[in-house]
Amino acid sequence: xxxxxxxxxxxxxxxxxxxVIAGGFGVGKTTTVGSISEIAxxxxxxxxxxxxxxxxxLTHTPHKTTTTVAMxxxxxxxxxxxxxxxxxxxxxxxxxxxxxxxxxxxxxALVIVDTRRLDDCYAAVDYFEHKGIPFTVAVNTFDxxxxxxxxxxRWALDVADPxxxxxxxxxxRGSVRDALLVVLELALARAEG
Amino acid sequence: xxxxDAPPGGYTxxxxxxxxxxxxxxVTAGRVAGTRTGPPIPVETQVVATAEGLRxxxxxxxxRHDIVAVCRRPQSIAEIAAKLRLHLNVVRVLAEDLRxxxxxxxxxxxxxxxxxxxxxxxxxxxLRTIPDSRGALRDSD
Numbered sequence: 001x002x003x004x005x006x007x008x009x010x011x012x013x014x015x016x017x018x019x020v021i022a023g024g025f026g027v028g029k030t031t032t033v034g035s036i037s038e039i040a041x042x043x044x045x046x047x048x049x050x051x052x053x054x055x056x057x058l059t060h061t062p063h064k065t066t067t068t069v070a071m072x073x074x075x076x077x078x079x080x081x082x083x084x085x086x087x088x089x090x091x092x093x094x095x096x097x098x099x100x101x102x103x104x105x106x107x108x109a110l111v112i113v114d115t116r117r118l119d120d121c122y123a124a125v126d127y128f129e130h131k132g133i134p135f136t137v138a139v140n141t142f143d144x145x146x147x148x149x150x151x152x153x154r155w156a157l158d159v160a161d162p163x164x165x166x167x168x169x170x171x172x173r174g175s176v177r178d179a180l181l182v183v184l185e186l187a188l189a190r191a192e193g
Numbered sequence: 194x195x196x197x198d199a200p201p202g203g204y205t206x207x208x209x210x211x212x213x214x215x216x217x218x219x220v221t222a223g224r225v226a227g228t229r230t231g232p233p234i235p236v237e238t239q240v241v242a243t244a245e246g247l248r249x250x251x252x253x254x255x256x257r258h259d260i261v262a263v264c265r266r267p268q269s270i271a272e273i274a275a276k277l278r279l280h281l282n283v284v285r286v287l288a289e290d291l292r293x294x295x296x297x298x299x300x301x302x303x304x305x306x307x308x309x310x311x312x313x314x315x316x317x318x319x320l321r322t323i324p325d326s327r328g329a330l331r332d333s334d
Protein backbone atom coordinates (compact mmCIF):
# COMPACT_ATOMS: atom_id res chain seq x y z
CA UNK A 1 0.00 0.00 0.00
CA UNK A 2 1.38 3.37 -0.98
CA UNK A 3 1.84 6.07 1.58
CA UNK A 4 -1.03 8.48 1.42
CA UNK A 5 -0.40 12.15 1.86
CA UNK A 6 -4.03 13.09 1.98
CA UNK A 7 -4.56 15.29 5.00
CA UNK A 8 -8.01 16.61 4.25
CA UNK A 9 -10.78 14.08 3.71
CA UNK A 10 -12.39 13.98 0.27
CA UNK A 11 -15.70 15.78 0.07
CA UNK A 12 -17.82 12.78 -0.70
CA UNK A 13 -17.27 9.03 -0.87
CA UNK A 14 -18.63 7.17 -3.90
CA UNK A 15 -22.14 5.78 -3.98
CA UNK A 16 -21.72 2.06 -3.31
CA UNK A 17 -23.71 -0.45 -5.36
CA UNK A 18 -23.63 -4.05 -4.20
CA UNK A 19 -23.98 -7.31 -6.09
CA VAL A 20 -23.87 -10.75 -4.51
CA ILE A 21 -21.92 -13.66 -5.95
CA ALA A 22 -23.43 -16.88 -4.60
CA GLY A 23 -23.06 -20.61 -5.10
CA GLY A 24 -21.77 -23.75 -3.48
CA PHE A 25 -18.39 -24.57 -2.05
CA GLY A 26 -15.53 -24.41 -4.53
CA VAL A 27 -17.71 -23.33 -7.45
CA GLY A 28 -15.57 -20.36 -8.44
CA LYS A 29 -16.93 -17.39 -6.51
CA THR A 30 -13.54 -16.02 -5.55
CA THR A 31 -12.22 -16.64 -9.06
CA THR A 32 -15.16 -14.73 -10.47
CA VAL A 33 -14.59 -11.76 -8.19
CA GLY A 34 -10.85 -11.83 -8.77
CA SER A 35 -11.20 -11.86 -12.55
CA ILE A 36 -12.86 -8.47 -12.67
CA SER A 37 -12.09 -6.71 -9.37
CA GLU A 38 -9.60 -3.84 -9.45
CA ILE A 39 -8.23 -5.06 -6.12
CA ALA A 40 -7.23 -8.57 -5.12
CA UNK A 41 -10.30 -10.05 -3.41
CA UNK A 42 -10.40 -9.16 0.27
CA UNK A 43 -11.85 -11.30 2.99
CA UNK A 44 -12.95 -10.41 6.47
CA UNK A 45 -12.44 -13.87 7.89
CA UNK A 46 -9.89 -16.66 7.92
CA UNK A 47 -9.56 -19.56 5.52
CA UNK A 48 -11.24 -22.88 6.22
CA UNK A 49 -8.76 -25.38 7.45
CA UNK A 50 -9.56 -28.40 9.60
CA UNK A 51 -12.95 -26.96 10.42
CA UNK A 52 -14.13 -27.89 6.96
CA UNK A 53 -12.69 -31.37 6.98
CA UNK A 54 -15.43 -33.94 6.61
CA UNK A 55 -18.01 -31.26 6.00
CA UNK A 56 -17.26 -30.24 2.47
CA UNK A 57 -16.88 -32.66 -0.36
CA LEU A 58 -13.55 -31.84 -1.96
CA THR A 59 -13.43 -34.90 -4.19
CA HIS A 60 -14.57 -32.95 -7.23
CA THR A 61 -12.24 -30.04 -6.59
CA PRO A 62 -8.90 -31.67 -5.93
CA HIS A 63 -6.89 -28.47 -6.34
CA LYS A 64 -8.87 -26.51 -3.84
CA THR A 65 -7.65 -27.02 -0.33
CA THR A 66 -8.88 -23.84 1.30
CA THR A 67 -11.79 -21.51 0.96
CA THR A 68 -13.02 -18.47 2.79
CA VAL A 69 -15.45 -19.07 5.59
CA ALA A 70 -16.89 -15.61 5.73
CA MET A 71 -17.01 -13.63 2.55
CA UNK A 72 -14.63 -12.29 0.04
CA UNK A 73 -15.26 -9.30 -2.08
CA UNK A 74 -13.88 -7.05 -4.76
CA UNK A 75 -14.56 -3.62 -6.15
CA UNK A 76 -15.01 -1.97 -9.53
CA UNK A 77 -14.79 1.81 -9.58
CA UNK A 78 -17.25 2.96 -12.24
CA UNK A 79 -16.28 6.61 -11.75
CA UNK A 80 -15.26 8.75 -8.75
CA UNK A 81 -18.87 8.91 -7.62
CA UNK A 82 -19.93 5.30 -8.17
CA UNK A 83 -18.37 2.04 -7.01
CA UNK A 84 -19.59 -1.51 -7.57
CA UNK A 85 -18.95 -4.02 -4.78
CA UNK A 86 -19.01 -7.75 -5.49
CA UNK A 87 -19.61 -9.81 -2.36
CA UNK A 88 -19.20 -13.57 -2.34
CA UNK A 89 -21.50 -15.50 -0.04
CA UNK A 90 -20.05 -18.05 2.31
CA UNK A 91 -20.02 -21.44 0.62
CA UNK A 92 -21.64 -23.43 3.38
CA UNK A 93 -25.24 -23.68 4.43
CA UNK A 94 -24.17 -23.45 8.03
CA UNK A 95 -23.07 -19.88 7.41
CA UNK A 96 -26.33 -19.06 5.75
CA UNK A 97 -27.29 -16.83 8.65
CA UNK A 98 -24.89 -14.25 7.34
CA UNK A 99 -26.66 -13.86 4.05
CA UNK A 100 -29.38 -11.42 5.12
CA UNK A 101 -26.72 -9.10 6.43
CA UNK A 102 -24.87 -9.35 3.15
CA UNK A 103 -27.78 -9.28 0.73
CA UNK A 104 -29.74 -6.38 2.18
CA UNK A 105 -29.74 -3.61 -0.43
CA UNK A 106 -28.09 -5.65 -3.20
CA UNK A 107 -29.04 -4.85 -6.80
CA UNK A 108 -29.03 -8.53 -7.64
CA ALA A 109 -27.13 -11.79 -7.48
CA LEU A 110 -25.15 -14.11 -9.69
CA VAL A 111 -25.66 -17.73 -8.60
CA ILE A 112 -22.71 -19.75 -9.86
CA VAL A 113 -23.34 -23.38 -10.68
CA ASP A 114 -21.04 -26.34 -11.18
CA THR A 115 -23.04 -28.84 -13.25
CA ARG A 116 -21.25 -31.73 -11.56
CA ARG A 117 -22.80 -30.63 -8.30
CA LEU A 118 -26.09 -28.97 -9.10
CA ASP A 119 -27.44 -29.71 -5.63
CA ASP A 120 -25.00 -27.23 -4.14
CA CYS A 121 -26.80 -24.22 -5.57
CA TYR A 122 -30.36 -25.08 -4.53
CA ALA A 123 -30.00 -23.14 -1.29
CA ALA A 124 -28.92 -20.00 -3.16
CA VAL A 125 -31.65 -20.26 -5.80
CA ASP A 126 -34.31 -20.78 -3.13
CA TYR A 127 -32.94 -17.91 -1.10
CA PHE A 128 -33.02 -15.30 -3.87
CA GLU A 129 -36.41 -16.48 -5.14
CA HIS A 130 -37.79 -16.14 -1.64
CA LYS A 131 -36.21 -12.71 -1.17
CA GLY A 132 -37.44 -11.46 -4.53
CA ILE A 133 -33.94 -10.34 -5.51
CA PRO A 134 -33.11 -10.36 -9.23
CA PHE A 135 -30.70 -13.19 -9.92
CA THR A 136 -29.10 -15.06 -12.78
CA VAL A 137 -27.94 -18.67 -12.78
CA ALA A 138 -24.45 -18.81 -14.27
CA VAL A 139 -22.94 -22.18 -15.15
CA ASN A 140 -19.19 -22.00 -14.67
CA THR A 141 -17.66 -23.83 -17.61
CA PHE A 142 -14.61 -25.31 -15.91
CA ASP A 143 -11.99 -26.21 -18.48
CA UNK A 144 -14.37 -25.29 -21.25
CA UNK A 145 -16.59 -28.26 -20.49
CA UNK A 146 -20.23 -28.32 -19.59
CA UNK A 147 -21.85 -31.56 -18.55
CA UNK A 148 -25.39 -30.33 -18.97
CA UNK A 149 -27.06 -28.17 -21.56
CA UNK A 150 -28.44 -24.93 -20.19
CA UNK A 151 -32.06 -25.97 -20.67
CA UNK A 152 -31.36 -29.11 -18.68
CA UNK A 153 -29.89 -26.99 -15.89
CA ARG A 154 -32.96 -24.78 -15.94
CA TRP A 155 -35.20 -27.82 -15.76
CA ALA A 156 -33.18 -29.39 -12.95
CA LEU A 157 -33.17 -26.22 -10.88
CA ASP A 158 -36.80 -25.48 -11.68
CA VAL A 159 -36.21 -21.74 -11.93
CA ALA A 160 -38.91 -19.45 -13.28
CA ASP A 161 -38.77 -18.37 -16.94
CA PRO A 162 -37.69 -14.77 -16.29
CA UNK A 163 -34.55 -16.02 -14.52
CA UNK A 164 -31.68 -16.12 -17.04
CA UNK A 165 -29.58 -19.28 -17.15
CA UNK A 166 -26.25 -18.60 -18.81
CA UNK A 167 -22.82 -20.16 -19.24
CA UNK A 168 -19.67 -18.26 -18.37
CA UNK A 169 -16.01 -18.74 -17.54
CA UNK A 170 -15.07 -17.44 -14.10
CA UNK A 171 -11.45 -17.03 -15.18
CA UNK A 172 -12.21 -14.68 -18.07
CA ARG A 173 -12.77 -11.06 -17.27
CA GLY A 174 -14.91 -10.40 -20.32
CA SER A 175 -17.06 -13.40 -19.51
CA VAL A 176 -17.52 -12.30 -15.89
CA ARG A 177 -18.32 -8.76 -17.05
CA ASP A 178 -21.03 -10.08 -19.38
CA ALA A 179 -22.50 -12.27 -16.63
CA LEU A 180 -22.70 -9.27 -14.28
CA LEU A 181 -24.36 -7.28 -17.05
CA VAL A 182 -27.09 -9.92 -17.37
CA VAL A 183 -27.87 -9.46 -13.67
CA LEU A 184 -27.83 -5.67 -13.97
CA GLU A 185 -30.07 -5.65 -17.05
CA LEU A 186 -32.50 -7.84 -15.14
CA ALA A 187 -32.42 -5.44 -12.20
CA LEU A 188 -32.88 -2.48 -14.54
CA ALA A 189 -35.87 -4.09 -16.28
CA ARG A 190 -37.45 -4.65 -12.89
CA ALA A 191 -36.69 -1.09 -11.74
CA GLU A 192 -38.26 0.30 -14.88
CA GLY A 193 -41.21 -2.07 -14.76
CA UNK B 194 -29.18 -12.20 16.59
CA UNK B 195 -26.20 -11.64 18.83
CA UNK B 196 -25.39 -15.32 18.86
CA UNK B 197 -25.77 -15.55 15.12
CA ASP B 198 -23.33 -12.73 14.65
CA ALA B 199 -20.60 -14.33 16.71
CA PRO B 200 -17.42 -14.68 14.68
CA PRO B 201 -16.86 -18.25 13.50
CA GLY B 202 -13.12 -17.71 13.85
CA GLY B 203 -13.52 -17.17 17.57
CA TYR B 204 -14.20 -20.87 18.04
CA THR B 205 -11.47 -22.28 15.90
CA UNK B 206 -9.55 -24.55 18.26
CA UNK B 207 -6.25 -24.24 16.46
CA UNK B 208 -6.08 -20.84 14.81
CA UNK B 209 -3.65 -20.41 11.98
CA UNK B 210 -2.08 -17.23 10.65
CA UNK B 211 -2.80 -13.92 12.25
CA UNK B 212 -5.55 -14.84 14.64
CA UNK B 213 -6.47 -11.94 16.90
CA UNK B 214 -4.89 -12.17 20.33
CA UNK B 215 -7.88 -10.39 21.83
CA UNK B 216 -11.38 -11.81 21.55
CA UNK B 217 -13.06 -9.63 18.93
CA UNK B 218 -15.86 -8.19 21.00
CA UNK B 219 -13.65 -7.31 23.94
CA VAL B 220 -12.77 -4.12 22.04
CA THR B 221 -16.46 -3.22 21.80
CA ALA B 222 -17.05 -3.95 25.48
CA GLY B 223 -19.29 -6.81 24.43
CA ARG B 224 -21.56 -4.72 22.22
CA VAL B 225 -22.73 -6.14 18.92
CA ALA B 226 -23.90 -4.25 15.87
CA GLY B 227 -27.50 -3.48 15.13
CA THR B 228 -28.99 -3.66 18.60
CA ARG B 229 -29.36 0.02 19.35
CA THR B 230 -30.54 1.70 16.18
CA GLY B 231 -32.22 -1.05 14.16
CA PRO B 232 -30.50 -3.35 11.68
CA PRO B 233 -26.72 -3.21 11.26
CA ILE B 234 -25.45 -0.80 8.65
CA PRO B 235 -24.79 -2.41 5.25
CA VAL B 236 -21.32 -3.83 4.60
CA GLU B 237 -20.85 -1.43 1.67
CA THR B 238 -21.54 1.66 3.82
CA GLN B 239 -18.89 4.28 3.08
CA VAL B 240 -16.87 5.67 5.97
CA VAL B 241 -14.45 8.58 5.84
CA ALA B 242 -12.41 10.34 8.51
CA THR B 243 -13.47 13.85 9.44
CA ALA B 244 -10.99 16.68 9.74
CA GLU B 245 -11.59 16.51 13.48
CA GLY B 246 -10.87 12.78 13.48
CA LEU B 247 -7.56 13.31 11.69
CA ARG B 248 -6.59 16.13 14.07
CA UNK B 249 -7.27 13.88 17.04
CA UNK B 250 -5.71 10.81 15.45
CA UNK B 251 -2.68 10.80 17.73
CA UNK B 252 -4.87 10.68 20.78
CA UNK B 253 -6.81 7.65 19.58
CA UNK B 254 -5.54 4.17 20.38
CA UNK B 255 -5.60 0.68 18.93
CA UNK B 256 -8.55 -0.18 16.70
CA ARG B 257 -10.07 3.31 16.86
CA HIS B 258 -6.82 4.85 15.74
CA ASP B 259 -6.43 2.34 12.94
CA ILE B 260 -9.96 2.82 11.66
CA VAL B 261 -9.71 6.62 11.48
CA ALA B 262 -6.27 6.35 9.89
CA VAL B 263 -7.38 3.94 7.16
CA CYS B 264 -10.40 6.17 6.50
CA ARG B 265 -8.27 9.06 5.25
CA ARG B 266 -9.67 7.75 2.01
CA PRO B 267 -13.31 6.63 1.88
CA GLN B 268 -13.65 2.94 2.69
CA SER B 269 -16.55 0.56 3.05
CA ILE B 270 -17.17 -1.17 6.36
CA ALA B 271 -16.12 -4.41 4.64
CA GLU B 272 -12.84 -2.94 3.39
CA ILE B 273 -11.98 -1.60 6.84
CA ALA B 274 -12.64 -5.00 8.39
CA ALA B 275 -10.55 -6.79 5.78
CA LYS B 276 -7.63 -4.38 5.84
CA LEU B 277 -7.43 -4.19 9.62
CA ARG B 278 -8.33 -7.87 10.13
CA LEU B 279 -11.20 -6.99 12.38
CA HIS B 280 -14.55 -8.71 12.58
CA LEU B 281 -17.17 -6.95 10.49
CA ASN B 282 -19.41 -6.25 13.43
CA VAL B 283 -16.58 -4.91 15.53
CA VAL B 284 -15.97 -2.34 12.81
CA ARG B 285 -19.67 -1.50 12.75
CA VAL B 286 -19.76 -0.84 16.49
CA LEU B 287 -16.55 1.18 16.55
CA ALA B 288 -17.50 3.17 13.46
CA GLU B 289 -20.73 4.16 15.16
CA ASP B 290 -18.77 5.21 18.26
CA LEU B 291 -16.36 7.26 16.16
CA ARG B 292 -19.22 8.84 14.25
CA UNK B 293 -20.87 9.86 17.51
CA UNK B 294 -17.59 11.41 18.60
CA UNK B 295 -17.36 13.37 15.33
CA UNK B 296 -14.24 11.57 14.15
CA UNK B 297 -15.81 9.64 11.30
CA UNK B 298 -18.44 10.42 8.75
CA UNK B 299 -20.64 7.40 8.01
CA UNK B 300 -22.64 7.42 4.77
CA UNK B 301 -25.34 4.77 5.03
CA UNK B 302 -26.63 4.10 1.48
CA UNK B 303 -30.25 4.92 0.70
CA UNK B 304 -32.50 1.90 0.70
CA UNK B 305 -33.78 2.62 -2.82
CA UNK B 306 -30.40 2.66 -4.56
CA UNK B 307 -30.76 -0.93 -5.76
CA UNK B 308 -34.00 -0.05 -7.57
CA UNK B 309 -32.79 3.29 -8.97
CA UNK B 310 -32.84 2.91 -12.76
CA UNK B 311 -30.47 5.83 -13.35
CA UNK B 312 -27.89 4.34 -10.99
CA UNK B 313 -28.26 0.90 -12.61
CA UNK B 314 -27.77 2.42 -16.07
CA UNK B 315 -24.59 4.13 -14.95
CA UNK B 316 -23.23 0.86 -13.58
CA UNK B 317 -24.15 -0.95 -16.80
CA UNK B 318 -22.52 1.73 -18.98
CA UNK B 319 -19.41 1.69 -16.81
CA LEU B 320 -19.10 -2.10 -16.84
CA ARG B 321 -19.41 -2.21 -20.61
CA THR B 322 -16.21 -0.20 -20.94
CA ILE B 323 -14.21 -2.94 -19.19
CA PRO B 324 -12.09 -4.77 -21.76
CA ASP B 325 -12.04 -8.55 -22.11
CA SER B 326 -8.65 -9.03 -20.51
CA ARG B 327 -6.11 -7.08 -18.58
CA GLY B 328 -3.76 -7.32 -21.54
CA ALA B 329 -6.12 -5.22 -23.60
CA LEU B 330 -5.44 -2.28 -21.31
CA ARG B 331 -1.76 -2.40 -22.19
CA ASP B 332 -2.15 -2.37 -25.93
CA SER B 333 -0.63 1.08 -26.09
CA ASP B 334 2.50 0.07 -24.19
